[in-house]
Amino acid sequence: MCEELAALQSLKGTTTGEDIFDKVCQTMQQLDLDWAKLASITTDGAPSMVGASRGLIGRMNREMEERGLTAPLQVHCLIHQQALCCKVLKWDSVMKVVVSCINFIRANGLKHSQFQQFLSELESAYGDVLY
Numbered sequence: 001m002c003e004e005l006a007a008l009q010s011l012k013g014t015t016t017g018e019d020i021f022d023k024v025c026q027t028m029q030q031l032d033l034d035w036a037k038l039a040s041i042t043t044d045g046a047p048s049m050v051g052a053s054r055g056l057i058g059r060m061n062r063e064m065e066e067r068g069l070t071a072p073l074q075v076h077c078l079i080h081q082q083a084l085c086c087k088v089l090k091w092d093s094v095m096k097v098v099v100s101c102i103n104f105i106r107a108n109g110l111k112h113s114q115f116q117q118f119l120s121e122l123e124s125a126y127g128d129v130l131y
Contacts, residue, residue: 006031017048017055024056025063035064040073050074102129 007030009023028035041060043049052058061071085091105115106129116128 006033015048017051017057017059020048020056021059021063024060035067036069038064038069038072040075042075045076105129 007027009027011019011023013019027033038060041057043057047055049056057074064071105111119127
């Protein structure tokens with residue numbers, strides 16, 4: 001399996017589900033992509049993305065139905081999945097500590113650079129802490 005970024009489109013003005021869908025359609029047409037090969041859509045859960053009627057997912061499902069194709073699998077992005085899991089599993093006490101530590105490291109330039117140096121000395125797979 002190979003994964004690539006097909007295109008990057010700018011949205012000027014509004015970012016409604018209709019605007020996003022129009023850009024997706026435009027990109028599919030420009031790159032001559034086959035709608036039948038669309039397997040899944042990953043979103044962040046925003047209403048403009050997941051709305052059943054006016055969101056991107058709803059518009060994509062209607063488009064696929066009009067073409068006689070199976071609706072693509074809907075996937076919630078990994079970062080937001082982690083946040084949702086923590087809420088469901090009642091890990092708020094753990095997440096509060098983790099978020100507090102990350103904010104402490106990132107809040108001060110010296111602490112942040114010292115932390116990056118520490119990760120470098122450990123030959124860590126990651127060179128920095130993400131928000």
